[in-house]
Amino acid sequence: MRQLLSIVLALSPALAHNGAELFEKNCAGCHKPGSPSRAPLPESLRKLSRQAIAASLLTGKMLLQAASLSVEEREAIADYLAVNQSDQASGGRCASAMEPLKNLDGWQGWSIDVTNRRFQPAAGAGLDAAGVKSLKLQWAFGYPAAITAYGQPSLAGGAVFVGSDSGTVYALDARTGCTWWTFHAGATVRTAISLGPYGKDRHAAYFGDGHSTVYAVDAQSGALLWKKRVEEHALTGITGTPKLYQGRLYVPVSAGVEEFAATNPKYACCTARGSVVALDAETGRQIWKTYTISDPPGPTRMSKEGVQLMGPSGVSVWSSPTIDTRRKVLYVGTGNDHSEPETRYSDGVIALDLETGSMLWVKQLSADDRWNVACVNPDSANCPSKPGGDHDVGSSPILIESKGGKRILLVGQKSGVMSALDPDAKGNILWQTRVGKGGVLGGILWGSAADDQNVYVPLSDWDMMNPAAGGGMFALRAATGEKIWYTPPSKPACAGQSGCTPTQMAPATVIPGVVFSGGMDGHLRAYSTSDGAVIWDYDTVRDFETVNGVKARGGSLGSTGAIVSGGMLLVNSGYAQIGGMPGNVLLAFGAH
Numbered sequence: 001m002r003q004l005l006s007i008v009l010a011l012s013p014a015l016a017h018n019g020a021e022l023f024e025k026n027c028a029g030c031h032k033p034g035s036p037s038r039a040p041l042p043e044s045l046r047k048l049s050r051q052a053i054a055a056s057l058l059t060g061k062m063l064l065q066a067a068s069l070s071v072e073e074r075e076a077i078a079d080y081l082a083v084n085q086s087d088q089a090s091g092g093r094c095a096s097a098m099e100p101l102k103n104l105d106g107w108q109g110w111s112i113d114v115t116n117r118r119f120q121p122a123a124g125a126g127l128d129a130a131g132v133k134s135l136k137l138q139w140a141f142g143y144p145a146a147i148t149a150y151g152q153p154s155l156a157g158g159a160v161f162v163g164s165d166s167g168t169v170y171a172l173d174a175r176t177g178c179t180w181w182t183f184h185a186g187a188t189v190r191t192a193i194s195l196g197p198y199g200k201d202r203h204a205a206y207f208g209d210g211h212s213t214v215y216a217v218d219a220q221s222g223a224l225l226w227k228k229r230v231e232e233h234a235l236t237g238i239t240g241t242p243k244l245y246q247g248r249l250y251v252p253v254s255a256g257v258e259e260f261a262a263t264n265p266k267y268a269c270c271t272a273r274g275s276v277v278a279l280d281a282e283t284g285r286q287i288w289k290t291y292t293i294s295d296p297p298g299p300t301r302m303s304k305e306g307v308q309l310m311g312p313s314g315v316s317v318w319s320s321p322t323i324d325t326r327r328k329v330l331y332v333g334t335g336n337d338h339s340e341p342e343t344r345y346s347d348g349v350i351a352l353d354l355e356t357g358s359m360l361w362v363k364q365l366s367a368d369d370r371w372n373v374a375c376v377n378p379d380s381a382n383c384p385s386k387p388g389g390d391h392d393v394g395s396s397p398i399l400i401e402s403k404g405g406k407r408i409l410l411v412g413q414k415s416g417v418m419s420a421l422d423p424d425a426k427g428n429i430l431w432q433t434r435v436g437k438g439g440v441l442g443g444i445l446w447g448s449a450a451d452d453q454n455v456y457v458p459l460s461d462w463d464m465m466n467p468a469a470g471g472g473m474f475a476l477r478a479a480t481g482e483k484i485w486y487t488p489p490s491k492p493a494c495a496g497q498s499g500c501t502p503t504q505m506a507p508a509t510v511i512p513g514v515v516f517s518g519g520m521d522g523h524l525r526a527y528s529t530s531d532g533a534v535i536w537d538y539d540t541v542r543d544f545e546t547v548n549g550v551k552a553r554g555g556s557l558g559s560t561g562a563i564v565s566g567g568m569l570l571v572n573s574g575y576a577q578i579g580g581m582p583g584n585v586l587l588a589f590g591a592h
C-alpha cells in the first residue's frame with residue numbers, strides 16, 4: 001500500500017508539488033501577521049489572479065524569494081493560493097451589442113504599420129500639440145486581480161481591444177469603456193492585438209499568450225476562430241506583437257522565462273530558443289518556422305552543483321517583427337545567449353526571407369553575451385563563465401526612408417547604443433550613437449519612435465543598486481545619428497516608494513509635433529518634437545474610479561506604450577515585473 005502511494009506521488013505532479021506545504025516552508029515566514037517584512041497577508045495574496053502570483057514568483061518581485069524552487073513548484077504555490085478563485089467578474093457590460101466594425105482604421109498592433117515607426121500621422125491622430133495640452137481623462141477601466149497592466153491597447157472602428165495579465169482579452173466601447181465581449185486565453189496576453197479582414201466579410205483579432213499559443217478570434221463577437229501552439233518548450237512565450245501582412249501572421253517567440261528559471265541551481269540551463277513562425281491568418285496553419293539559433297542545444301559542462309548544463313540557447317525575439325515590403329524581408333531584433341557556447345545570432349538583427357523564412361543575413365551588435373538572471377542571483381551556479389552585459393535588442397527594428405531615398409534600419413539596444421543599419425547592404429552599420437551606459441534592463445528597452453526627421457529614444461538605464469538612476473529622452477537625426485535635443489528626467493514624485501525610478505523603459509509614440517514617453521515613476525509625458533520641452537505630464541500613480549467597478553490603481557509604465565487615434569490617447573498603467581510599481585488600470589484620454 002505504502003509502495004503504491006509513493007508511486008502515485010511520483011507520477012502525479014499535482015501531488016508531488018504540494019502548494020500548501022511549499023508556501024508554509026518558503027513564504028509563510030514573511031507572509032504572516034506581525035512579520036517585520038510587512039509582507040501582504042495570505043488573504044491579500046488570494047485576491048490576486050493565479051497569473052499575477054505566478055508572474056511575481058517567475059519574473060517579478062518575489063523572484064529571489066522563490067529562486068530555490070523549480071518552475072513547477074512556483075506554479076503549484078500559485079495554484080494553491082488561487083484555489084477556489086474564479087477570474088473575478090468585472091461589471092461594466094455595454095447595454096447594446098457591438099456596432100458592426102466597418103473598418104479597422106485607427107491604431108492596431110504594435111505600430112500602425114509594418115515598419116514599426118510608432119508614428120501616427122495628423123489625419124489619424126486627430127490631435128496636435130494644442131490638443132495634447134488639453135487632454136483630459138475620459139474613462140478608466142480596471143483589470144480584476146492584476147498587479148500588471150499588460151498589453152498595449154488597439155483602437156479601431158470605435159472599439160478598444162486589449163489583453164491582460166490574467167489572459168482575458170477585452171473589447172470595449174471606445175466612447176465609454178463599457179465591455180462588449182471578453183475572451184479567455186490560456187495565459188497572460190501581453191502582446192498588442194493585431195486586426196485584419198477575415199473570410200468574406202468578417203474581421204479577426206490576433207494575439208499571442210505567455211505559453212506560445214497564438215489566437216485568432218472574431219473581432220465582432222470574440223468567438224474563437226482558431227488557435228495554434230507555435231513552440232513546445234515550456235519556458236517560452238509570446239511577448240512581441242504578431243505582425244499581420246498579406247494574409248500571413250508573423251509571430252515572434254521569446255525564451256525569456258528560462259532566463260528567470262535559471263536562478264534555480266537545479267535547473268539544467270539552458271535549452272529554450274527564440275524563433276519566428278509564419279502562420280496562415282485564415283487557418284492558423286504553419287507556413288514556416290525559423291529558430292534564431294540553427295543548432296539545437298546539447299550537453300556542455302557540469303555546473304558546480306553537479307547539474308549537466310546545456311547550450312546553445314536563448315536569442316529570444318522579444319519584439320514585433322518589422323517587414324520590408326520592397327525587399328520582401330522580415331527583420332527581428334534578438335536577445336542574449338542564455339548559456340555557453342555563445343552564438344553569432346545574439347544581440348543583433350536577423351533578416352529572414354518573408355516567403356520561406358530562410359536566414360538572409362545576421363548582424364550581431366554585441367558578441368559573447370552569455371547571460372541569464374542567475375548572474376545577478378545570490379546562487380549563480382547557472383551563470384555562464386565570463387557573462388556578458390545582457391545587451392538584448394529588445395525593441396523592434398524601425399525601418400525608415402530618409403529624404404534622399406536612403407533606407408535605414410534603426411536598432412535600439414540595452415547596451416545604450418542606437419545603431420542605424422543598411423537594410424540594402426546586409427545590415428552594414430551606417431552610424432551608432434550612444435545615449436546611455438546600458439546594462440541589465442538598461443539602455444534602450446522596449447522601443448523608440450520615428451517621424452520623418454528624427455528618432456525619439458527613451459532611456460531606461462535602470463540600476464538595481466540605485467533607484468534614483470536612469471531616464472531621459474533623446475531626439476537623434478535619423479539620417480546621421482546627431483543628437484538634436486536631450487531632456488533629462490525629473491525627480492520622481494513617487495521617490496522612496498518601492499519600484500519607483502525615473503527610468504523610461506516603455507516604448508515611445510509619436511504624432512506630428514509631439515512624442516509621448518512613459519516612465520517607471522508612473523508619469524506619461526508629452527514632449528515637443530522640436531525642442532524636447534515637456535508640454536503635458538500626467539501622473540498615473542493614484543486610485544481610479546472605473547467604468548467596470550473594479551478597484552484600480554496606476555503604477556509604473558513598463559513594457560507597453562501609449563497609442564493615439566481619432567483624438568484619443570490610451571495607455572495601460574501598472575508594471576510589477578522586475579520590481580516596478582504594481583497597477584491595473586487602462587486610461588483613456590480625450591481632448592474635448
Ligand code: HEC
Nearest residue numbers: 026027030037038039040053056060061062065066077498
Ligand atoms: C523575506 C520575506 C518574504 C518572503 C520569504 C516571501 N515574500 Fe512575498 N512579499 C514580501 C514583501 C515585503 C512583499 C511586498 C513587496 C512590495 O510591495 O514591494 C511581498 C509581496 C508578495 C506578493 C505580491 C505581489 C508582488 O509581486 O508585489 C506575492 C504574490 C508574494 N509576495 C508571494 C510570495 C510567495 C508565494 C512566497 C514564497 C515562495 C513569498 N512571497 C516569499 C516578502 C516576502
